[in-house]
Amino acid sequence: MIVLGLGQNAVKxxxxxxxxxxxxxxxxxxxxxxxxxxxxxxxxxxxxxxVQDPKFFDLAExxxxxxxxxxxxxxxxxxxxxxxxxSLFERVSEGLYYNTCVIIDSDGTYLGKYxxxxxxxxxxxxxxxxFSPGDTGYPVWETSIxxxxxxxxxxxxxxxxxxxxALKGADLILYPTAxxxxxxxxxxxxxxxxNAWQTVxxxxxxxxxxxxAAINRVGLEGEIRFWGQSFVCNPYGEIIAKADSELDExxxxxxxxxxxxxxxxxxxxxxxxxxxxxSDLTKRWIE
Numbered sequence: 001m002i003v004l005g006l007g008q009n010a011v012k013x014x015x016x017x018x019x020x021x022x023x024x025x026x027x028x029x030x031x032x033x034x035x036x037x038x039x040x041x042x043x044x045x046x047x048x049x050x051v052q053d054p055k056f057f058d059l060a061e062x063x064x065x066x067x068x069x070x071x072x073x074x075x076x077x078x079x080x081x082x083x084x085x086x087s088l089f090e091r092v093s094e095g096l097y098y099n100t101c102v103i104i105d106s107d108g109t110y111l112g113k114y115x116x117x118x119x120x121x122x123x124x125x126x127x128x129x130x131f132s133p134g135d136t137g138y139p140v141w142e143t144s145i146x147x148x149x150x151x152x153x154x155x156x157x158x159x160x161x162x163x164x165x166a167l168k169g170a171d172l173i174l175y176p177t178a179x180x181x182x183x184x185x186x187x188x189x190x191x192x193x194x195n196a197w198q199t200v201x202x203x204x205x206x207x208x209x210x211x212x213a214a215i216n217r218v219g220l221e222g223e224i225r226f227w228g229q230s231f232v233c234n235p236y237g238e239i240i241a242k243a244d245s246e247l248d249e250x251x252x253x254x255x256x257x258x259x260x261x262x263x264x265x266x267x268x269x270x271x272x273x274x275x276x277x278x279s280d281l282t283k284r285w286i287e
Contacts, residue, residue, distance in 0.1 A: 002146050002172060002211075002255040005029030005037040005082070008230045009248040010219030015044045015059075019072070025250050026080045032252040035106065035145045038085040040217045040230075041153050041178040042099070044069075045089065050222045052129040060091035063100055065110040070102055078108030083143045085150055087176040089130075090115070099131045099152055101176060106144045114139060116152035117161060124182050124224050127154070138164035146257065149173040156201055156214065160281065166208035167270070171257055175201065175214040180226035194227055202237035209235045209264040211255045218246055235263040 007025040011018060022039060029037050042048075048056040061069045069088065077084040083106045090100035090113075099116035115134030119127045138161055140149045149165030149172070156175045165173055179197060181190050198214075205212040211234055218228035230243040232253050241253035264270070280286050 001035075002257065003033045003035050004172070004211075004213060004232060004253055004255060005032070005034030006213060006215045006230045006232070006243070006251040007037065007039050007043070008216060008218060008228055008243045008251065009040070010217065010226075011043075011046045011221065018044045022086070023076065026076060026082060026084075028250045029252055030080045030082060032250070033254075034082060034252050036083040036085075036143070036148070036172075037080075038150075038174045038176060038213065038215050039087050040215045041087045041176040042089055043087055043176075043217075047178045047217070047221050047224065047226075049127045049130055050124050050224060052126050056130065057091070057094075057097065060089045060097050063088060063090045063102060063113055070104075070110055073102060074104050074108040074110055077104040077106060081106045083145055083148075085148070085174055085176070087152065096132060097130055098134060099127070100134075101150045101152060103141045103143070103148070103150060111141050111143070112139065114150045114152070116155060118154045118158055120154045124222075138168070140165050140168040140170045146171040151175050153177045153179060156197070156204075159204060159207065162204035162208055162212075166210055170210060171260065172211045172213065172255060173204065173208075175212070177214050177216045177230075178226065179216055180224040182223055183225060186225065190227075194229065198229070198231065198239075202233050202239075205233045205235055206237045207269060209267065209269060210260060211235065218244070218248065235260050 084104040090098040101114045103111040115136045117134040121128040147169045149170035213232040215230045217226045228245045232241045243249040243251045
């Protein structure tokens, strides 16, 4: 049984305060029975990608099993006995950075990392200035509570990424996220944008027969009002838990993997895939 906890919050302080926030969220999640917890995207920092400014590269951390931030997260996972997925800003060298999630098992073992594959570039989301496209592929992680896949924010719009993880056996796909409205767009496009965001991930859940969870932040940062509404849906695409649009919240929900198995037997999408007809998917455009 996976009991999933999601940490949704407004970033109010520096990295130290945000780490304390994570500790509080994990303790609350544990008290509610969680055995898996995921942070929002870039949980230690404000969403600095609204502008192009080299000073923000100073926020990046080295990420490996011996890195100080990873050792702290491993210790936290071990103390709480919770599988931990945490989203960080990774520095490989000067001029080479990634948007990265670390995956840590419930005994504190560092399992590895996923680097965000799809990098957006839009007003208020200047991510190509900061992040290189991920080079980790689409791994899944065998943890003490099940097999999980981790994708990050803009990855959530791409069905190919979710399908790759499903084909590797993922029971659940997690999407740490930082998405919101530009204030001038909110009245005209706000509801449509939010509905598209939620619906595309519900589609991934249905077409792959698994649970999907998205973890967003809340609050106003610069010109972006993050819309929160972190949610979990089952393989039918039904929302089984959803957080507030404005408040800090720890969302905890149990995932019934037996019903997930039943769904895949009733709707055997993997059986009926015509894999011999899909070769053109590797092309940028089909003339």
